[in-house]
Amino acid sequence: MTFLGGCLVAACCWLLGRALLPSRDSLARGLWEEQCLAWLLGAAALPLAAMAPTWAGLRFDAPLAWTLLGLSALAGGIRLRRDRRSGQATSPLPLGRGARVFLVFLGVGSVAAALAFPLVQFDALYHFAYKGKILFYTGNPLDPAFTQPLAHYGRIITHPNYPLGIPFLEAFAAHAGGAWDDRWVQIPAAFWAACMPALVALGLRSVSPRAAACGALLMAAVPMLYVRNFFLTGGLGDLDVGAMNPLLLPGTGDLPLACFLTAACALLLRARRSGSLLAGGLAGLCLAGGVLTKNEGLGLFGVFFLALLLGAPFCGRRAWKATALAGLVGILLAAPWLEHRRALPVIDEDYAHLFTLQRMESFLTRPEEALVTTLDAMQTAKKAETRTMRLPLIGENLGVEFVNVFNWGLLWILFWAGLANVRILLDPEFRWLALLVLGGLLLYALIMLVTPWSLGRLFTTGIPERLFLHLAGPAAILIGMRFGPAAPESAD
Amino acid sequence: MPKTAALLARGHLVFAAIPAVFLLATGFHAVRAGFVADLGSFTPARLSPRLTSELIQVVSKGQRLRRTVGVWGLGDKYGDSDSGGYLVLNRLIQPGTRIQIDASWMPEALRRSLPKGVTPVEGPYAAAKGADLLVILGTREEYRRPDLFHLAEVMKKRVLLDGRSGLDPGLPGLELFPDLWVSTIRSWPSILDPELRGFVDEVARRVPPDGSILLVPRPSPLPLLLGRWFLPLNYLLFPRKLYLVDAAHAGGTNPEFRKWTLDAADPKFDPRQAAREVGAGWLLECSLWIDFRPQDFALKDLRGGPGAESGPDSR
Numbered sequence: 001m002t003f004l005g006g007c008l009v010a011a012c013c014w015l016l017g018r019a020l021l022p023s024r025d026s027l028a029r030g031l032w033e034e035q036c037l038a039w040l041l042g043a044a045a046l047p048l049a050a051m052a053p054t055w056a057g058l059r060f061d062a063p064l065a066w067t068l069l070g071l072s073a074l075a076g077g078i079r080l081r082r083d084r085r086s087g088q089a090t091s092p093l094p095l096g097r098g099a100r101v102f103l104v105f106l107g108v109g110s111v112a113a114a115l116a117f118p119l120v121q122f123d124a125l126y127h128f129a130y131k132g133k134i135l136f137y138t139g140n141p142l143d144p145a146f147t148q149p150l151a152h153y154g155r156i157i158t159h160p161n162y163p164l165g166i167p168f169l170e171a172f173a174a175h176a177g178g179a180w181d182d183r184w185v186q187i188p189a190a191f192w193a194a195c196m197p198a199l200v201a202l203g204l205r206s207v208s209p210r211a212a213a214c215g216a217l218l219m220a221a222v223p224m225l226y227v228r229n230f231f232l233t234g235g236l237g238d239l240d241v242g243a244m245n246p247l248l249l250p251g252t253g254d255l256p257l258a259c260f261l262t263a264a265c266a267l268l269l270r271a272r273r274s275g276s277l278l279a280g281g282l283a284g285l286c287l288a289g290g291v292l293t294k295n296e297g298l299g300l301f302g303v304f305f306l307a308l309l310l311g312a313p314f315c316g317r318r319a320w321k322a323t324a325l326a327g328l329v330g331i332l333l334a335a336p337w338l339e340h341r342r343a344l345p346v347i348d349e350d351y352a353h354l355f356t357l358q359r360m361e362s363f364l365t366r367p368e369e370a371l372v373t374t375l376d377a378m379q380t381a382k383k384a385e386t387r388t389m390r391l392p393l394i395g396e397n398l399g400v401e402f403v404n405v406f407n408w409g410l411l412w413i414l415f416w417a418g419l420a421n422v423r424i425l426l427d428p429e430f431r432w433l434a435l436l437v438l439g440g441l442l443l444y445a446l447i448m449l450v451t452p453w454s455l456g457r458l459f460t461t462g463i464p465e466r467l468f469l470h471l472a473g474p475a476a477i478l479i480g481m482r483f484g485p486a487a488p489e490s491a492d
Numbered sequence: 493m494p495k496t497a498a499l500l501a502r503g504h505l506v507f508a509a510i511p512a513v514f515l516l517a518t519g520f521h522a523v524r525a526g527f528v529a530d531l532g533s534f535t536p537a538r539l540s541p542r543l544t545s546e547l548i549q550v551v552s553k554g555q556r557l558r559r560t561v562g563v564w565g566l567g568d569k570y571g572d573s574d575s576g577g578y579l580v581l582n583r584l585i586q587p588g589t590r591i592q593i594d595a596s597w598m599p600e601a602l603r604r605s606l607p608k609g610v611t612p613v614e615g616p617y618a619a620a621k622g623a624d625l626l627v628i629l630g631t632r633e634e635y636r637r638p639d640l641f642h643l644a645e646v647m648k649k650r651v652l653l654d655g656r657s658g659l660d661p662g663l664p665g666l667e668l669f670p671d672l673w674v675s676t677i678r679s680w681p682s683i684l685d686p687e688l689r690g691f692v693d694e695v696a697r698r699v700p701p702d703g704s705i706l707l708v709p710r711p712s713p714l715p716l717l718l719g720r721w722f723l724p725l726n727y728l729l730f731p732r733k734l735y736l737v738d739a740a741h742a743g744g745t746n747p748e749f750r751k752w753t754l755d756a757a758d759p760k761f762d763p764r765q766a767a768r769e770v771g772a773g774w775l776l777e778c779s780l781w782i783d784f785r786p787q788d789f790a791l792k793d794l795r796g797g798p799g800a801e802s803g804p805d806s807r
Contacts, residue, residue, distance in 0.1 A: 102508065109515035116522035117529055120681045126743075130727050137731040145733070153706060153770045154739030156726040218501060221508035230514050347740045409507030410500050417497060453745060483497040 005177020006187025009169065012069045013042030013188055015076020020045065020285070022278040024088040027270060029202055031090045032103075036198035039191055040263050041282060043256070044289025046072060047168035048333050051141075051292060055336035059139035060168070065175035093201060093213045106220050107194035113226070114190040114249035118182035124251030126158045129185070132170030136180055142343060150345045161344040163337060165292035166253055192255040193225045196262060200473060203266025204480040206273045211484025218414075219476045224407040224469050225255070228462060231406050253294035254466045260290035261300055262473025264326070265436070269429060269477070271322035272315060280322030284329030291334040295351070296470060298338075299443050301330060307435035312428035354450040363390045363449050390455055394448045397459055398441070407465050408472075415475045418482035433478040440471045529684050559586075560648065562623035563593040564616050565630015566602075577629050578607065584627070585609040594619040597632065617646050624649040683724040688784045692728045695791060699774055704733040705791075706772035710779045711757035719780040720749055735770045737761075753780060767794055 017038030021027070029037070049068050054060045095103070119129050134145045141164060148155040170185040177184060201216035223230060226249060249255070264286040271279035287304060290297030305327055312319075402412040415437065424430050444467040451458060524530075561584055566577030584591050585607060595603050595612030603612050613619050616634055620626050620643055628635055644650055682688065699705060707722055722742065726734045736742055741752040763775050773795045779788040 106508070106511055106515070109511075109519070113515050113518045113522075116518060116527055120529055120683055122681065125683060125727055126723050130730070133727070133730050145730075149740045149743060151739075151770075153735045153737055153766055156722055156734055156736050156739045156743050158723070158743045214501065218504060221505045221511075223507055223510035223514075226511040227514045230510050345740070347744050405507060406510065409510075410504035414497065414500055414504065417500065479501075483501060 002174070002177035002179055002181035002184040003187070005175070006173040006181075006184040008176045009046075009069065009172045009188040010039070010191070012072040012076070012172075013046055013169075014039045015042065015080075016045050016072035017041035017043075017076075018083075019072070019075035019079040020282060021079075022276055022282075023086070024083075024090055026274065026276050027279055028091050028205060030092045032093070033198045033202045033205075034090060036191070036195035037202060037263065040195055040199065040259055040289075041285060042072065043169060043188065043191075044165075044260060044285050044292075046172060047165040047292055048285070048288055048337075050168045050172070051164060051340070052336045054139070054141050055340045060135050060141070060171065061139040062175050064139075065172055069172065069176060091209070093216065094209050095213050095216070099213070099217055103197060103216065103220055106226070107197075110193035110226055110249060111190050114193075115183065115186055117250075119186065119251050120182075121251065127162050128166045128251055128253065129170055129182070130157065131162065131164060132167035132174070132185065133180055135164070135167055135171035136174040141340060146344060149347060159347065161295075161341055161346055163253070163292045163294060163297065163341075165289065166251065166256065168292075170251075186250050189251065189256065190249070192259045193249060196220075196225055196255075196259055196473060199259060199262040199266050200476045200480065203262070203269045203477045204484060206270050207481050207484055211480045214484045215476055215480030218411070218479060219473070221409055222407075222411050222472060222476075223409060224465060224472065228465055229404075229406055254469050257290050257294045257297050257300070258469045258471075258473055260286045260293060260297070261304070261470060262477070264290070264304065265433065265474045265477055268323065268326055271326070272312075272319035272429070275318035275322060277322055277325050280325040281329045283322075284326035284331075285333060287326065287330040288333035291330075292337050296444075296467070298334075299447075300440055300470060301334070303439040303443055304436055307432050307439050311431035311433075311435040315428055351447060351450070354452065355446070356450075359450050360446070390449055393455055394445050398445065398464055401464050401468055404465070408468070411472060411475060411479070412468075414479045414483070418479050421482070424482055427481075430478065430481055433474050433481070437471045437475050437478065440474075441468075529681075531684060531686065559588065559625070560590045560592065560623045562619040562621070562626040562647070563591060563610075564619060564626065564628045564635045565632060566593075580627070580629060581607050581610055592619045592621075592623070617642060621646045622648050625651045625653065627653045682721065682784070683727070685724075685784045687786050688721065688724055689728075691784070691786050691789060692725065695725075695729060695776075696732075698791065698793070699729070699732050701731050703774060704735065704770065704772040705729070705774040705776050706763065706767045706770055707734055707736045708761070708763045708766075708775055708777045709737070709753075709756045710777060711759075719753070721778070721780060721784050725776075733772075734776075735772055737766070764794065 014035065015038075017040065018034075020041050021034065021038055024034075046068065050060055050064070053064065058064055119125050131146070134143055135141065138145065145155050145157060146160050149157050149160055166189055169188045173185040173188050174180045197216040197220040200219040201212040204212040204215040219225070264283045267279045267283035267286065270276065271283060287297075287301050291301055305323075308323055401407070402416070418424070419434055425434070444464060448455060448458070448463070563581065563584075566581075581591065581593070590611065591609060592611045592613045593606065594614075594616045595606070596614045596616075598612065606612060613621075616638060624647075626643070626647060695705075707725075720742065722734065722736055737756050737758070738752060741748045742756065743749075744752075763777070767773075767775055773793070775792040775794055777790045777792070
C-alpha cells in the first residue's frame, strides 16, 4: 500500500505538471522532455500548493493531501484528453539508437538505485525525512517539533529552518499510502537524475536539435548526478549503500535544486526567445520550487535575476515580459515559505546575519583560528587549517573540484573552454548563463568565507561538489550553446 | 577550437562509465542483499591516514619538537602490514620527533620495510616508554587489553589515541581519545545499528505513540564527536516526543555536540522536576558513547501505577 501511495503521488506530480505545460506548438519538445518536465513541474507545484494553505493555518492532514492530489489528477486528466484531441505532435531529438539506450539505462538505473534501499543517510533522514514525518503525523509546519529546539528542555531537530519541499513530497506519499515507509516515501522524489538531461535538452532546443541532443548526452554522462567521488573513495569496495557517502540519489536537496535551476534556465531561455509568457511563469515556478528545496535556492534565485539584469539587459519587450513574469511568479509562490520560515528557529546556520562586511573583512584579513564561532579548542579542526587564511583554502578546493573528473568528467573544463571566446560573450543569453554560473560560484565562495563551520570539516561533507552540482545544468546548457551547433548531425 | 571541443565532449562521455558501473553494481548489491541494507556486507573500517595524523596533531597540542610517539601495530583488519599504517607513520615523522614502534611481533622483512626514522623496539611497553603520545593502530590482543597502570607509569605524558576503540575510557591518569579515531571509520549508518533497532522496538512497545520522553544524559568521561544516538531514537520513535536538555546544541554541528557532551550533564539536575516541566511521562537516562550499547540506556515510567519503575527498568 505504501508503495502504491508513492507511485500515486509521483503520477499526480506528473499529471499536475502536464496540466501546467504550454501547448506543444508554443513550446516544441520531444516526448521524453515532456514527461520529465511535467513530473518536475508537478514536484515543484505540489509542495508549493501544500505550503500555502498550511502557512495560512490549515492542517496538512489526509483530507488536504487527498484534495490536492485529486485536483492535480483531475487537471492532468483534462489536459491529457485535450492534448489527445488536439493532435499536436512532439518533435523527437536527433538521437541515435545507442544514445537512446545509454540515456534510458542511466535514467532507469538512477530511479532503481534511488529506491533500492530505504533511507539511511544522515541528511536524508534527519534534515529532510524527519520533517516529512512531522508533517505527516501532525500536519502542522509550526508543530513544537519544529519550533522548540531552543527551549531549555527542547525537542530534537537538525536544521529546523530547512525548506519543506522534499518533506512535503514524502508526507504526500505517506498520506497516500496510509503510513510512513522509509523506502517508498522516496518514490515521488526518485526521478531527479533521470530528468536532468532532458531539461538541458529542452533549453537547448532553441539553439538547435543537435545542440539539444549533445547537451542531453553531456549532462547524462556527468558522474556527480548519480554518485560522488565513486572511484576516489573506494569504488566498488564502498558499494554498501548507506555507508556509502557518495550516494546522492535519495532523499536530499542538492539534486532537486539542480533540476529546478536547470528547468528554470531552460524554460526562461525558451520563453525569452518565443515570448511564451506561460513558459516564463513556469520558470518562476521552478525557481520557487528551488527555494522550497534548499536554502541555497533563495540565493540562486537572486543570482538568477541579477545575472539577467547584468548579462542581458537589452533584449526586447517580449523577453522582459517573460522574465518579469518569472520573477513575479517565483516571488509569489515562494512567499508563503519565506514568511513561514521567519517563525522557525535558527540553530547553527544563519547566513542572513553572517553576511556582514565586517565578518567578510575579518575572514579575508585574519586567520580562521580566532574567528570560527562554533568551535572550541577540543574540536577536530586541523590545527594547520585554523592558522590558514580562508580565501586560499577556498580557492584551492574550488580549483581542485573543477578538474575532479571522477565527479564531473570534463564538464567544467568544457565550461571554461566555452567562456574562452570573446565573440560568444556578445550573445546576451550566453552572458546571462555565464554570469549565473560564475555568480553562483562566487556566492558559494562567499558563503564558505563566512560560514560558522570549520572549513576543513565542511570540505569533508561533500562541499564544494554538492554546491557545484546546483550549477551543473546551466553550465551544460552554456556548453551546448557554445559547442552544440558544431556537433555531428546525429549524436550517438 | 570547435574540433578540440568536440574531442573533449566525446572524451567527457567516457566518464559515463562511472555511473554505469555504479548503477550496475548497486543493482547487483541490492539484489544480493534482498533490497535491504545488509550490515554484514558493509566495508570493514579502514585507516584514514590523513585524518589520523591531523588528529594526532590536535591531541599532541601541536607540539612537534622533541616529541616521542609510541606506536602499537601498523594497520587494521586487512593485516598488520596495511599500507595505511605506513602512511600514518610517514606523517608522524617530523624533525625532532622520535617514533618507537613495537616490533616484537614483526617478521624480519616487515622490520626492514619500516620507514626511515622509525625505531623498532621490543614489546608494547618499550614502545610506550617515555612517550608523549601513544598511537594504537593494531588489533593484537596485548594492545586491546594492556596493563593500563603499567602503561601510565612508563609513559611521559600519557595521551592515548586509540585507533581500535577497544580500551576502557575510565583509565587512571591516562587521557584517552578514542572517538577521534573512530569518527573516521564508522562502518554503517547509526540508524542501522541492530542494538539500537532492538531498543527502539522495546521503547515503542512500552511508550504509547502520544507519549513524551525526557532524555537525561549522564556525565560523559570524554567529549564525543560521535554518539548522537538521540537522533535516530528521535526519528524512529516519532510521533513520541523526545526532549533533551539544550537540544539545539546537541543537534547542532559536531563541535557543538562535542561541547554539549561535556556541558549537558548537570549534577544538580532533578530529572523528575524537569520531566514535570515538559510534561514527560518517561525518563530515558543515557550514557552516550560511540557505540550504541543498550545497557547505557534506562527507561523509567514516571506515570505511576503498576509496573512503573519496577525491576531493571531498562534493557
